[in-house]
Amino acid sequence: MVLKVFFPSCCSSADSGILIGRWLSEQNSAVILAVVHFPFIPVQVKQYLGEVQRVTKVNVSVLGSWSNSKQEKEESLSEFLEDLGTIFCHEPWIQISKEGDSKFWSCSTLRKHSKNPQEEEIILVYYDQRKVMLSHLHPPLDTAGQRAEDASKLSAIFDTVARSQVLFMTDRYDEGPIKLTHWQSDGVEASIIVELMKQASVPACMLLTFLLSLLSGVCRSRVLKFWPLSFLWSKLSTCEQLGHRLQHLQVISSNKKAQNQNQLMRKADIFVSLLIDVALGILLMSWLYRKNRIGHLADTLIPVADHVAEELQDLLQWLMGAPAGLKMNRALDQVLGRFFLYHIHLWISYIHLLSPFIEMILWYVGLSACLGLTVALCILSDIIALLTFHIYCFYVYGARLYCLKIYGLSSLWRLFRGKKWNVLRQRVDSCSYDLDQLFIGTLLFTILLFLLPTTALYYLVFTLLRLLVVIVQGLIHLLVDLIDSLPLYSLILRLCRSYRLAAGVKFRVLEQQDGKPLRLLMQINPLSYGGVVQTYRLPTYSCYPKDSWASLCKKLFLGELIYPWKHKGEKQN
Amino acid sequence: MAEERRFRSASGAPIALRRRQHSASCRELAVRGPRLQLRSLSAATSAVWLAAYGLFALCENSMVLSAAIFITLIGLIIYLHFVKIDQESLLVIGSLGIQVTSSYASGKESTTFIEMGQVKDVVINEAIHMQKVIYYLCILLRDSEDPQGVSEVVPLFQSSKPRLDCLIEVYKSCQEILEQRKTAPQSS
Numbered sequence: 001m002v003l004k005v006f007f008p009s010c011c012s013s014a015d016s017g018i019l020i021g022r023w024l025s026e027q028n029s030a031v032i033l034a035v036v037h038f039p040f041i042p043v044q045v046k047q048y049l050g051e052v053q054r055v056t057k058v059n060v061s062v063l064g065s066w067s068n069s070k071q072e073k074e075e076s077l078s079e080f081l082e083d084l085g086t087i088f089c090h091e092p093w094i095q096i097s098k099e100g101d102s103k104f105w106s107c108s109t110l111r112k113h114s115k116n117p118q119e120e121e122i123i124l125v126y127y128d129q130r131k132v133m134l135s136h137l138h139p140p141l142d143t144a145g146q147r148a149e150d151a152s153k154l155s156a157i158f159d160t161v162a163r164s165q166v167l168f169m170t171d172r173y174d175e176g177p178i179k180l181t182h183w184q185s186d187g188v189e190a191s192i193i194v195e196l197m198k199q200a201s202v203p204a205c206m207l208l209t210f211l212l213s214l215l216s217g218v219c220r221s222r223v224l225k226f227w228p229l230s231f232l233w234s235k236l237s238t239c240e241q242l243g244h245r246l247q248h249l250q251v252i253s254s255n256k257k258a259q260n261q262n263q264l265m266r267k268a269d270i271f272v273s274l275l276i277d278v279a280l281g282i283l284l285m286s287w288l289y290r291k292n293r294i295g296h297l298a299d300t301l302i303p304v305a306d307h308v309a310e311e312l313q314d315l316l317q318w319l320m321g322a323p324a325g326l327k328m329n330r331a332l333d334q335v336l337g338r339f340f341l342y343h344i345h346l347w348i349s350y351i352h353l354l355s356p357f358i359e360m361i362l363w364y365v366g367l368s369a370c371l372g373l374t375v376a377l378c379i380l381s382d383i384i385a386l387l388t389f390h391i392y393c394f395y396v397y398g399a400r401l402y403c404l405k406i407y408g409l410s411s412l413w414r415l416f417r418g419k420k421w422n423v424l425r426q427r428v429d430s431c432s433y434d435l436d437q438l439f440i441g442t443l444l445f446t447i448l449l450f451l452l453p454t455t456a457l458y459y460l461v462f463t464l465l466r467l468l469v470v471i472v473q474g475l476i477h478l479l480v481d482l483i484d485s486l487p488l489y490s491l492i493l494r495l496c497r498s499y500r501l502a503a504g505v506k507f508r509v510l511e512q513q514d515g516k517p518l519r520l521l522m523q524i525n526p527l528s529y530g531g532v533v534q535t536y537r538l539p540t541y542s543c544y545p546k547d548s549w550a551s552l553c554k555k556l557f558l559g560e561l562i563y564p565w566k567h568k569g570e571k572q573n
Numbered sequence: 574m575a576e577e578r579r580f581r582s583a584s585g586a587p588i589a590l591r592r593r594q595h596s597a598s599c600r601e602l603a604v605r606g607p608r609l610q611l612r613s614l615s616a617a618t619s620a621v622w623l624a625a626y627g628l629f630a631l632c633e634n635s636m637v638l639s640a641a642i643f644i645t646l647i648g649l650i651i652y653l654h655f656v657k658i659d660q661e662s663l664l665v666i667g668s669l670g671i672q673v674t675s676s677y678a679s680g681k682e683s684t685t686f687i688e689m690g691q692v693k694d695v696v697i698n699e700a701i702h703m704q705k706v707i708y709y710l711c712i713l714l715r716d717s718e719d720p721q722g723v724s725e726v727v728p729l730f731q732s733s734k735p736r737l738d739c740l741i742e743v744y745k746s747c748q749e750i751l752e753q754r755k756t757a758p759q760s761s
Contacts (some may be wrong), residue, residue, distance in 0.1 A: 002598055002668040121598060153688055189684040507664065507672055508682040509595050523682055
């Protein structure tokens with residue numbers, strides 16, 4: 001079978017020595033982790049490897065010998081290296097030798113207990129040790145749990161290198177009996193800024209946790225749980241968004257270290273998302289308050305509300321006449337029209353009552369944009385909902401009226417045909433009515449039928465207006481959802497350090513020479529941007545429409561009230 | 574050693590198959606499609622610019638012309654980077670796996686590596702596409718639950734769509750290497 005040797009590219013120029021690493025017998029491959037240089041005492045090497053094995057739980061052992069001769073091949077050295085095979089008995093004993101600056105190395109194996117003495121083919125795969133150590137392999141999304149164990153042979157290699165980090169902690173300036181060469185042997189690097197931030201983060205987290213516990217205690221107090229207030233909180237989307245962000249802050253400031261890669265990435269994503277959100281919010285706030293734009297906004301708010309009310313009045317006058325050439329029932333038309341006109345009149349007076357305070361309220365509400373752009377967008381959506389409250393009321397009136405009419409019509413239609421709805425059996429049964437019942441029933445049916453176009457028209461107009469407002473609110477919430485759930489840190493990591501998020505590997509065939517082993521370069525294949533977003537999406541309180549198109553149309557036809565952007569109480573992944 | 578042969582694709586365009594044997598258990602098969610023609614590029618650009626000039630003559634707004642230039646540039650970049658595939662190659666390394674690479678006209682390469690343990694077989698399949706029956710080469714992936722079953726089918730050479738004669742050559746090369754893993758002694 002083919003023997004695969006995974007050789008770190010940083011050890012290509014190392015001095016002669018012995019190779020240590022892990023032997024994966026089921027795949028017939030050897031993962032080389034480092035080169036131990038002469039002089040060494042075999043007992044000390046074995047001791048060191050035993051310690052490393054205990055700490056990392058990786059089966060590290062001596063796999064073979066490495067000779068890097070600058071001049072011609074030395075016969076004595078090669079015999080010495082073969083003798084080493086007897087001291088560190090490993091089956092098979094791999095011997096790699098490099099002459100001068102040649103790219104093509106010769107590789108051979110010594111098997112003591114070989115049953116078939118044929119030449120086995122050797123594949124030499126170079127890998128970048130630092131990148132493989134830092135990289136995180138993402139298995140394909142539709143794997144079953146069983147497959148993950150036996151399928152990915154490559155994940156065993158990534159695992160080996162990642163878990164042997166303690167082996168890479170000694171560099172050549174350390175005074176020890178063992179001299180190693182690996183990717184960090186030229187000197188262990190660290191960053192002062194990172195260390196300082198790590199030290200500073202602990203007290204900062206504790207302070208934040210304390211403040212958050214105070215805040216959540218206040219929020220959960222009994223005062224705020226009385227009926228009108230709790231109803232208000234559940235209806236306003238701003239409160240939900242603030243609660244969501246509070247939960248995020250709690251996740252970041254918790255003292256527990258992240259267990260695995262996913263949790264670490266999630267914490268980082270939440271942190272960066274919050275930072276960008278607050279930065280954009282402060283930018284928006286500074287733009288609003290410069291040149292007193294918010295004052296101008298407040299000044300234009302009342303005229304806009306007036307204008308909307310005037311347009312609605314014109315619309316109702318149009319409906320009360322002969323809209324689109326249709327002939328309405330005069331009396332019902334006038335009743336409904338006057339009813340809605342009176343409502344608009346009430347609304348306008350209410351708005352005018354509030355007008356002196358609008359500027360102040362808006363000024364203080366605008367300050368809360370510093371909590372984040374998402375909060376500002378939610379406030380905008382709530383303001384739209386409050387300003388179009390009369391449209392919502394009209395829609396409810398129109399829908400209820402229409403609904404009553406439809407149900408009345410369907411029940412009287414059954415009477416017209418001599419049938420009845422059996423509540424016990426939940427089905428339509430035939431029934432014999434008295435003559436006066438039939439007479440009144442038919443009369444009422446005719447009345448309702450001829451009044452249907454008028455009610456239907458009012459219902460249609462107000463439903464369209466309501467749907468318009470719902471669509472605008474839905475778009476704003478979609479934007480808020482997008483900002484909430486986008487994993488910015490993962491995307492930036494994919495852009496700048498693409499080897500950290502690996503979907504797999506790719507091989508490149510290097511120059512070959514006959515008689516020498518096949519040379520391949522193993523590189524990391526980064527995850528696509530779509531894959532990154534799908535894997536690391538943050539959970540949100542999603543507001544996707546819960547009705548399919550068919551059920552939505554059915555509800556509209558029957559006159560049932562629709563709430564397409566219902567906020568779910570619990571979070572969803 | 575490398576050899577190149579000319580074939581035709583399913584739609585009649587000329588394609589070239591290049592075979593390279595790197596070692597006894599490693600082979601690379603690359604199918605190169607026709608390059609972007611200057612003719613079609615200039616035809617598309619002239620059509621867009623003529624339409625824009627016609628609109629400009631109608632509405633006297635010079636923004637139309639700059640918009641047309643912008644659209645042409647962006648469209649060309651998107652086409653070269655995301656749509657036009659120049660070469661599709663298959664690298665079969667016995668006992669490691671199969672690597673499928675698509676190189677786009679802008680130089681971007683998109684690679685997928687499938688480990689040998691997941692590969693059940695490489696076969697030529699038929700498919701009915703509109704009014705034609707076309708052949709395509711695909712890799713069958715093993716199912717973890719059912720040892721006889723197939724969990725996924727990965728089609729190859731989807732953009733260059735070679736005809737049956739080219740596919741037979743590629744199939745024979747792949748099978749020679751896949752045979753080796755059956756004859757080699759399996760170690761648990």
